[in-house]
Amino acid sequence: MSRPYPAFRRLLLRITLAVGLVLCLGSCSPYGSLSIGTSFNVGGGSMYLTPSIGVGGFL
Amino acid sequence: MSRSVRSNPAFPRLLLPALAACLLAACSTTLPTLPPLSDSGIEHPGKIVWHDLVTPDPSRAKAFYGALLGWTFEQLSDGYWLARNDGIAVAGIAALNSSQGLAHWLAHMSVPDVDAATDLARSEGGEILLKPFELPGRGRVAVIRDPQGAAFALLRTRGGDPVDGEPLLNGWLWNEIWTRAPDQGVPFYRTLTGLRSDRRQVDGIDYRYLAEGESPRFGLIDKPGPELANSWVSYIRVDDARVAAATVPALGGKVLLAPRQGLRDSTVTIISDPNGAGLVLQEWSP
Numbered sequence: 001m002s003r004p005y006p007a008f009r010r011l012l013l014r015i016t017l018a019v020g021l022v023l024c025l026g027s028c029s030p031y032g033s034l035s036i037g038t039s040f041n042v043g044g045g046s047m048y049l050t051p052s053i054g055v056g057g058f059l
Numbered sequence: 060m061s062r063s064v065r066s067n068p069a070f071p072r073l074l075l076p077a078l079a080a081c082l083l084a085a086c087s088t089t090l091p092t093l094p095p096l097s098d099s100g101i102e103h104p105g106k107i108v109w110h111d112l113v114t115p116d117p118s119r120a121k122a123f124y125g126a127l128l129g130w131t132f133e134q135l136s137d138g139y140w141l142a143r144n145d146g147i148a149v150a151g152i153a154a155l156n157s158s159q160g161l162a163h164w165l166a167h168m169s170v171p172d173v174d175a176a177t178d179l180a181r182s183e184g185g186e187i188l189l190k191p192f193e194l195p196g197r198g199r200v201a202v203i204r205d206p207q208g209a210a211f212a213l214l215r216t217r218g219g220d221p222v223d224g225e226p227l228l229n230g231w232l233w234n235e236i237w238t239r240a241p242d243q244g245v246p247f248y249r250t251l252t253g254l255r256s257d258r259r260q261v262d263g264i265d266y267r268y269l270a271e272g273e274s275p276r277f278g279l280i281d282k283p284g285p286e287l288a289n290s291w292v293s294y295i296r297v298d299d300a301r302v303a304a305a306t307v308p309a310l311g312g313k314v315l316l317a318p319r320q321g322l323r324d325s326t327v328t329i330i331s332d333p334n335g336a337g338l339v340l341q342e343w344s345p
Binding site: 028029030031032033034035036037038039040 | 089090091111113136137138139153154155156157160161163165188189192194200202204208210287288289290315331335336337
């Protein structure tokens with residue numbers, strides 16, 4: 001026996017569609033979902049580079 | 060839509076997956092179409108052939124790099140911009156979905172087979188951050204993290220890799236992995252790329268690098284700050300590192316290492332952009 005299509009389900013579908021479209025349009029970057037999870041943060045520590053190594057740049 | 064269909068209890072269960080599939084398909088077809096890197100037809104496995112900045116704030120990034128390096132930008136999709144240096148494609152700026160995401164320069168390493176390289180990386184202790192996918196016009200791409208935690212991309216270019224040439228002013232100069240244990244990082248990359256590893260002793264510093272024949276491709280050094288995560292770091296050739304560094308704070312970035320003469324036989328400064336992505340600016344003469 002069929003039952004009436006509940007209004008809340010129609011609402012749910014519309015919300016799903018809207019949210020999905022927003023997410024999709026906002027994620028059309030090849031790396032939109034990428035999470036590398038590390039920052040280039042040196043905090044309060046000192047930063048140094050090795051002295052001249054003679055092979056920097058375009059070796 | 061007929062009332063009989065809408066009243067079917069299976070309808071919502073079918074519709075939701077169908078909607079999700081349609082959305083995914085729509086998104087995949089709206090990825091940017093990038094220009095090919097080269098029509099050389101030549102592959103240089105292990106060579107860093109492209110850089111993308113992944114950032115939560117592309118607008119701020121464009122303003123920063125435009126003012127600092129004179130780059131111009133062309134929007135290729137809602138979330139991707141192509142940066143040009145004196146008219147030549149030099150990098151991409153890719154939006155992160157999350158405004159809380161961390162900005163990062165992503166070096167792209169040429170490999171002959173992205174899927175095989177991804178499998179190999181996993182078997183050698185790497186982590187897959189983005190599974191292989193087709194980037195229209197550019198080739199096949201994956202993003203991985205090496206066993207020591209440094210993230211980078213694998214790329215099989217469509218049309219071939221750029222040929223070696225002199226680095227352009229305000230363009231890419233060199234790439235390194237900054238890690239706590241460079242020696243331990245070498246075997247992974249040697250296996251992944253087939254490159255040979257070599258080292259040079261200069262002023263007591265042991266500098267390791269991987270090379271294709273006599274052409275060095277990237278180096279590995281002790282990371283210059285203990286708090287810094289193991290990272291791939293890229294160098295940009297600038298005309299005057301002092302002038303460049305002086306403009307960084309006003310543009311919203313940070314100078315992490317003030318310009319220092321005598322490094323790399325030149326003057327070098329380490330900076331981060333307004334969203335925290337790190338770079339090295341270096342003067343260099345042929």
